[in-house]
Amino acid sequence: MADVAARFAGIVGVGNLLSGNEVGEDYAHDESLTCEPHKPAYVAKPGSAEEVAALLVAAAEHAVPVTARGSGSGLSGAARPREDGLLISFERMNAVLEIDTANQVAVVQPGVTLAQLDAETAVAGLAYTVYPGELSASVGGTVGTNAGGMRAVKYGVTRNNVVGLQAVLPTGEIIRTGGRTSKVATGYDLTQLIIGSEGTLALATEVIVKLYPRLPYGATLLAPFGDLDQVMQAVPPILASGLAPNILEYVDNLTMAAISYNEKLSLGVPDEVRDATQAYLVVGLENRDSDRLDGDVERAGELLSELGATDVYVLDGGSARKLIEAREKAFWTAKSVGADDVIDVVVPRSEMPAFLARVRELATAAEAGALGCGHAGDGNVHLGIFCKDPEKRYRLLRDIFADGMARGGAISGEHGIGQSRKQHFLELEDPAKVALMRRVKQAFDPTDILNPGVLFG
Amino acid sequence: MADVAARFAGIVGVGNLLSGNEVGEDYAHDESLTCEPHKPAYVAKPGSAEEVAALLVAAAEHAVPVTARGSGSGLSGAARPREDGLLISFERMNAVLEIDTANQVAVVQPGVTLAQLDAETAVAGLAYTVYPGELSASVGGTVGTNAGGMRAVKYGVTRNNVVGLQAVLPTGEIIRTGGRTSKVATGYDLTQLIIGSEGTLALATEVIVKLYPRLPYGATLLAPFGDLDQVMQAVPPILASGLAPNILEYVDNLTMAAISYNEKLSLGVPDEVRDATQAYLVVGLENRDSDRLDGDVERAGELLSELGATDVYVLDGGSARKLIEAREKAFWTAKSVGADDVIDVVVPRSEMPAFLARVRELATAAEAGALGCGHAGDGNVHLGIFCKDPEKRYRLLRDIFADGMARGGAISGEHGIGQSRKQHFLELEDPAKVALMRRVKQAFDPTDILNPGVLFG
Ligand SMILES: Cc1cc2nc3c(=O)[nH]c(=O)nc-3n(C[C@H](O)[C@H](O)[C@H](O)COP(=O)(O)OP(=O)(O)OC[C@H]3O[C@@H](n4cnc5c(N)ncnc54)[C@H](O)[C@@H]3O)c2cc1C
Ligand SMILES: Cc1cc2nc3c(=O)[nH]c(=O)nc-3n(C[C@H](O)[C@H](O)[C@H](O)COP(=O)(O)OP(=O)(O)OC[C@H]3O[C@@H](n4cnc5c(N)ncnc54)[C@H](O)[C@@H]3O)c2cc1C
Numbered sequence: 001m002a003d004v005a006a007r008f009a010g011i012v013g014v015g016n017l018l019s020g021n022e023v024g025e026d027y028a029h030d031e032s033l034t035c036e037p038h039k040p041a042y043v044a045k046p047g048s049a050e051e052v053a054a055l056l057v058a059a060a061e062h063a064v065p066v067t068a069r070g071s072g073s074g075l076s077g078a079a080r081p082r083e084d085g086l087l088i089s090f091e092r093m094n095a096v097l098e099i100d101t102a103n104q105v106a107v108v109q110p111g112v113t114l115a116q117l118d119a120e121t122a123v124a125g126l127a128y129t130v131y132p133g134e135l136s137a138s139v140g141g142t143v144g145t146n147a148g149g150m151r152a153v154k155y156g157v158t159r160n161n162v163v164g165l166q167a168v169l170p171t172g173e174i175i176r177t178g179g180r181t182s183k184v185a186t187g188y189d190l191t192q193l194i195i196g197s198e199g200t201l202a203l204a205t206e207v208i209v210k211l212y213p214r215l216p217y218g219a220t221l222l223a224p225f226g227d228l229d230q231v232m233q234a235v236p237p238i239l240a241s242g243l244a245p246n247i248l249e250y251v252d253n254l255t256m257a258a259i260s261y262n263e264k265l266s267l268g269v270p271d272e273v274r275d276a277t278q279a280y281l282v283v284g285l286e287n288r289d290s291d292r293l294d295g296d297v298e299r300a301g302e303l304l305s306e307l308g309a310t311d312v313y314v315l316d317g318g319s320a321r322k323l324i325e326a327r328e329k330a331f332w333t334a335k336s337v338g339a340d341d342v343i344d345v346v347v348p349r350s351e352m353p354a355f356l357a358r359v360r361e362l363a364t365a366a367e368a369g370a371l372g373c374g375h376a377g378d379g380n381v382h383l384g385i386f387c388k389d390p391e392k393r394y395r396l397l398r399d400i401f402a403d404g405m406a407r408g409g410a411i412s413g414e415h416g417i418g419q420s421r422k423q424h425f426l427e428l429e430d431p432a433k434v435a436l437m438r439r440v441k442q443a444f445d446p447t448d449i450l451n452p453g454v455l456f457g
Numbered sequence: 458m459a460d461v462a463a464r465f466a467g468i469v470g471v472g473n474l475l476s477g478n479e480v481g482e483d484y485a486h487d488e489s490l491t492c493e494p495h496k497p498a499y500v501a502k503p504g505s506a507e508e509v510a511a512l513l514v515a516a517a518e519h520a521v522p523v524t525a526r527g528s529g530s531g532l533s534g535a536a537r538p539r540e541d542g543l544l545i546s547f548e549r550m551n552a553v554l555e556i557d558t559a560n561q562v563a564v565v566q567p568g569v570t571l572a573q574l575d576a577e578t579a580v581a582g583l584a585y586t587v588y589p590g591e592l593s594a595s596v597g598g599t600v601g602t603n604a605g606g607m608r609a610v611k612y613g614v615t616r617n618n619v620v621g622l623q624a625v626l627p628t629g630e631i632i633r634t635g636g637r638t639s640k641v642a643t644g645y646d647l648t649q650l651i652i653g654s655e656g657t658l659a660l661a662t663e664v665i666v667k668l669y670p671r672l673p674y675g676a677t678l679l680a681p682f683g684d685l686d687q688v689m690q691a692v693p694p695i696l697a698s699g700l701a702p703n704i705l706e707y708v709d710n711l712t713m714a715a716i717s718y719n720e721k722l723s724l725g726v727p728d729e730v731r732d733a734t735q736a737y738l739v740v741g742l743e744n745r746d747s748d749r750l751d752g753d754v755e756r757a758g759e760l761l762s763e764l765g766a767t768d769v770y771v772l773d774g775g776s777a778r779k780l781i782e783a784r785e786k787a788f789w790t791a792k793s794v795g796a797d798d799v800i801d802v803v804v805p806r807s808e809m810p811a812f813l814a815r816v817r818e819l820a821t822a823a824e825a826g827a828l829g830c831g832h833a834g835d836g837n838v839h840l841g842i843f844c845k846d847p848e849k850r851y852r853l854l855r856d857i858f859a860d861g862m863a864r865g866g867a868i869s870g871e872h873g874i875g876q877s878r879k880q881h882f883l884e885l886e887d888p889a890k891v892a893l894m895r896r897v898k899q900a901f902d903p904t905d906i907l908n909p910g911v912l913f914g
Contacts, residue, residue: 103693103806103807104696156639173893174889177890179805179865180805180865181806181865183613183614184803184870185602185603185653185871185872186873187886187890187894187912188650188658189652192646193645193646193650215699236558240561240670289752346640346641348636378638379638379639410636410642412642413638414640416642416643425644432631434644436632437645443897
């Protein structure tokens with residue numbers, strides 16, 4: 001073991017290799033509520049793609065499993081290392097290498113956080129439009145999970161916004177995929193294959209992301225509905241209207257109460273309206289022109305009323321920001337009130353009413369709770385699950401996942417499978433597809449050193 | 458051979474299996490200018506995914522190579538069959554199965570043409586926004602090539618617009634990938650991997666495509682420039698403006714003259730302007746609101762003048778349609794005037810001026826011609842190559858491709874590698890990437906029956 005540590009230290013420098021007791025508790029887990037922490041045997045903090053490549057070659061020779069870590073904010077245990085393993089933390093590779101305004105892309109190292117990228121692109125009047133709830137997340141981690149977030153309804157998820165990678169293969173080769181172009185038809189799309197592969201196929205050491213003009217005018221509307229079904233039914237017409245909302249979230253009444261309380265939110269919704277509300281729709285609009293924005297706000301207000309909203313509140317800047325931040329923190333709220341798990345099934349958006357009704361039935365039958373909010377525009381439902389007994393919870397989740405899949409959805413819309421959903425994934429997914437994915441994994445990683453135990457058994 | 462034919466006929470029905478002399482000349486080629494026709498031994502026209510699966514199993518047993526064919530409008534020879542092979546033509550699987558307005562998707566069989574899908578979505582006020590120049594192309598074929606086209610500048614290419622597939626693996630298994638949702642984080646993205654794989658990994662038997670609201674108001678601006686460089690330099694600011702053009706094409710003066718002559722176009726550009734023009738920019742704008750469109754047209758006109766356009770013509774509906782159609786037919790024009798090849802290198806759009814300048818130098822040195830037009834907004838340059846000698850042409854193309862790649866681009870933006878670009882691809886591409894792609898191919902197709910000779914040697 002000392003040998004291996006010395007080998008790793010020789011690659012990244014003694015100061016950038018931790019082992020044994022030097023390894024802090026933070027490296028032992030991500031934010032999954034159900035994966036027990038595992039302290040890794042080694043943590044290496046490489047400074048370059050070449051160092052990452054050398055680490056992978058050394059790890060393969062010594063049969064040490066390797067897990068990549070960005071900021072450890074993932075929710076599926078995909079960044080939880082193995083106890084006998086090497087954790088490669090990208091914290092030192094955190095430079096925004098270039099903001100290329102002519103091609104509207106940024107070239108960044110994987111350890112760059114979304115908050116940092118947001119600040120640096122703002123200076124150029126541009127934006128990277130992937131905003132998951134946790135802006136401490138790293139760009140490399142979002143590539144790993146194919147992160148979504150609130151603005152995906154307009155701009156798409158990570159895979160729609162990453163156009164190129166530099167990546168290190170488990171065999172130690174450094175490749176470049178894609179580029180500063182929005183299209184390529186030259187062989188298989190390795191960029192897309194690596195995105196969302198949860199650190200099992202290759203490690204991203206440079207990421208080229210698409211940027212959009214940062215639109216100067218924005219507004220947020222809050223629409224309470226007396227009925228959860230109605231909220232869900234309102235989603236397709238809003239998307240068909242052409243208003244192109246950049247946020248389209250639903251929050252159920254209990255979740256709204258909890259996040260309002262936790263974040264000391266006051267949204268100006270009168271008590272009697274609040275009491276008669278089953279769920280809220282939050283609609284974000286943006287424009288490069290303030291008159292056009294005003295027109296859109298008016299049209300959206302009318303449309304929401306036609307679709308059954310009890311009322312429509314146009315929030316002022318401060319309240320809007322607070323509401324969005326509180327919504328982003330819904331995970332922490334769920335955790336603080338004792339949720340036993342948080343899941344994020346995705347279904348075709350037309351299926352959301354029936355899916356949520358079925359979830360309520362299943363939860364009631366299991367004497368469990370299932371509350372939440374979600375990216376309504378994407379059919380991506382985030383539910384806090386309250387059910388202490390692990391076996392009962394396993395069965396409840398299986399029934400919920402199976403129902404979502406039967407409706408044409410999937411177990412996860414953006415959090416991933418990682419370690420926490422693996423058993424359900426392997427139980428419910430088409431075996432022919434799983435077998436094919438295993439063969440693809442083998443094509444990249446013949447010795448199975450990259451994140452073994454994630455996705456597959 | 459009679460055995461094999463009987464086996465195939467047993468699967469699809471005698472009337473849907475052609476062999477020997479029954480095989481028409483049309484099945485022997487696509488539209489590549491350089492791939493000699495190959496009449497396949499068999500043509501099967503399956504009616505279902507199950508029949509496709511049975512064909513693949515039978516083909517594997519008899520070691521008969523299989524090529525899929527949509528409409529045969531591809532430009533890289535990827536649908537050219539093997540002479541000893543089976544061509545699976547999807548012409549009978551041509552139903553639009555569903556236009557799902559709530560989820561804004563259509564579910565279609567692979568043989569549906571883009572023209573047919575355009576007509577059927579129009580009825581619902583929606584549009585499938587992938588419009589390559591040839592609307593007789595099939596949806597399955599566009600999945601095969603990851604087709605782009607003029608509107609990709611706003612809506613992206615095929616991979617950005619296909620959300621799910623039913624696909625038959627070479628092993629005969631039928632899988633479903635993705636779905637009627639815009640995001641999934643549940644295992645590797647097989648949809649994306651199959652898109653653009655030129656019929657070498659799996660055959661699509663059902664395709665779920667994203668639809669957008671069909672915007673009712675549109676305008677087309679034509680801007681002549683005295684200098685090709687200036688045209689190219691105008692592209693980034695137009696895209697940064699937020700005007701979100703749905704068309705942003707350049708056409709060089711000789712190509713404009715040729716297509717105008719061929720298509721009897723008269724665009725109202727005075728002779729003296731035309732004579733002083735090196736290239737034109739064509740800008741399409743669309744909106745759901747006619748006042749907003751007018752505002753955008755005005756702003757775009759100002760911007761084009763600031764960027765150096767000699768003049769700006771807002772074309773009336775008829776002329777605009779004719780110009781766009783003529784531009785779509787640029788390939789036929791190039792062919793009719795004797796182009797020896799047509800290529801479509803993609804480079805970062807900021808590199809277009811330098812790339813085109815270098816192409817001119819290389820062509821001059823080779824005593825060849827290189828003229829064209831292209832999807833300027835995407836950095837995707839379509840060039841008709843005039844150079845009779847095959848060896849000289851091979852070297853010229855190699856130098857052009859290598860230059861494009863050195864600028865961060867790729868051999869093809871949307872036409873693909875197929876058979877016509879394979880030698881250059883294998884010569885110029887990073888061997889580590891090619892080796893990885895071969896392993897991925899192997900993971901899907903262990904007996905190498907799907908389109909052998911396409912992409913790889
Ligand atoms: C409060 C809260 C709100 C959240 N909201 C959202 C949301 O709205 N939408 C959403 O999608 N997610 C959300 N998340 C989840 C999380 O932020 C995302 O999954 C994010 O992508 C994780 O980034 P990270 O840097 O923390 O990755 P990590 O947790 O460190 O790693 C995630 C995965 O990526 C892999 N990985 C890390 N770096 C690399 C690399 N360089 N190359 C290859 N693989 C790598 C890891 O091995 C692991 O498999 C939320 C999390 C929290 C705590
Ligand atoms: C005049 C003209 C203009 C053009 N303009 C453009 C343009 O602007 N942009 C652009 O991108 N292309 C353009 N093209 C090229 C062509 O239209 C596209 O490549 C189109 O995608 C081909 O569709 P197809 O049905 O004709 O496919 P085919 O040529 O029949 O096949 C193309 C590839 O797809 C595979 N394939 C076919 N069906 C399936 C299936 N069901 N499952 C899996 N693989 C399958 C084939 O094996 C082959 O590899 C143009 C072509 C012409 C002739």
